[in-house]
Amino acid sequence: MRVKTPQGEIVDLMTINLGPSHPATHGTLRLFAALDGETIAAAVGEMGYLHRGFEKMVEQGTYQQVLPFTDRLNYCSAMMNNIAFCKAVERMFGVELPERAVTLRVILLELSRMIDHLVCNGANLVDLGALTNFWYFFNPRERVYQIWERLCGARLTNTVTRIGGMYRDTYPGFEQDVLAVVKVIEDAVTEVLGLIERNRIFIDRTRDIGTVGAAEAISAGWTGPCLRAAGVDRDLRKDEPYYGYETYEFETVLGTTGDTFDRIMVRMYEIRESAKIVRQAVARLKPGPVNTADARLSLPSRNQVYHDMEALINSFKLIYEGVRPPAGECYDAIEAANGELGFLIVSDGGTNPYRIKVRAPCFTQWSHYPGMLTGSMVADVASSLGSINIIAGELDR
């Protein structure tokens, strides 16, 4: 494509497609770019290759049937989606969860955040040619998946929570497993930081690359680690605490310039902060119920069902019809690994959700990505894409 540049030069731009199926996109994303030599003159992005119609599907079933679908949003930290959705519906009911359920959810949220960051950074470093770190990160991640397996039987798509509590209580030895895995993850982070933090090649490939400053990031609607990398100290766990996050001691991690280096490092250090929270939460874990006693949400015990007519009806209604949140519209969000994960739920008082809109943190990050590439080099496309952590499941819904 022959063009006249803003400087008045006449050049031939080469147009190139990156994706939809490119190994470095870690998902099906398409980027269409015009190259001036090795520099990207302009780029446009496309999405929707993994669009399953989540928001249409969830309108067809009950609220409980939405839960397995939420696993498939950000599948690197499926439990966070389960918890975010359940929290939104529980807010509509106005129920308080038992203390053990809340503490368990905090442990699962933070472990999920850790493995999400491990995948993001591990894969990002592979894109930069630092393959070793991938193995350092994937072995501890595998140990977390073994805990998930023992906890709920599934590795990737957990569906571990229920509206009003948890699927079930933990297995004996859960606390020891969690503490052991946290240690392993921390060791892995220390090892990887030792390999990259002062590594000349790594710094040259990431410093001042893919820079998105604070004002730009805010206008683009960025949240989470990508926004914090630009130096904006906003974290829902601190600003609008839920599940008692205000009582845990941890720091938010901030970058300075918002380049790829900062985004990778914010995630690295956030793993350490999450480890602190997990340790405090495990110390607080006391025996108790993991489901609310509210009959609108929780199934009665089998014993009650067999001996009490009311309990039998309750169990029947909950299973065959489902829960009925009060009519109205509610937006609720948590700080997921990628940023603010929100659910806007419109209820008509019936058993099926009338409308659920997922506010996926990836969406705003991917929408700004083509713009952020203008003027950068082709070689930096993959590294800056990895650092904003686009998960196609959540992006395309």
Place this chain on the structure above:
Amino acid sequence: MSAAADTACPAIQAGLTAEAILALLAPLGGAKDPADRWGLTVIVPREQLRAAMQLLRDGETTRFDLCLDVAGIDYLGYPDWRGPRFAVSYPLKSTVFRHRVTIKVQVDEDDASVPSLHDVWSSCDWAERETWDQYGIVFAGHPNLKRLLNHHEFVGHPLRKDYPCQKRQKLSVNDPMVDQLQAKLRALGYEILEQPAVTPGMPLTQKEIAK
């Protein structure tokens, strides 16, 4: 890398109460939406949407600088519904103050159009495209109102309540996106001297369509 304590970013400040936000939006015709019993949703008339949004974004006491989402809602078949068929919801929050508000515009089916906010928050650009794609609500003034999640050959708006969820469509040729790329180049100051030869993808044959 530094911990929160020694950086320039100030701690979050207490925000406005729901009453204060409502009082601020009342001159623009803003009214509380009784459906949101958990947070604050304000229904704003469509004509005042841009004014209200700019006020909320730039106001000294509001500073709603994050537009989190643009969500369409179709009320067709909602029990006892008497209002317009569609609504568009904008959950906003601030990076300065601890407050949130959701702004809602109601739109009739015959005139399903809302002013675009792509120049107020750049996050609205793609979010509005998604809402147009899913609901067919036009965002007046949007520079590139194309489908986002669905294929560009797709017919209809799937999240409308009258779109059957089992309906299937055969879609074949990829969007070459050359027009979007050229628009972007022009916006950056390039002048296109020669159009590239675009080879369109192979459309489905009659045999494949019949399958």
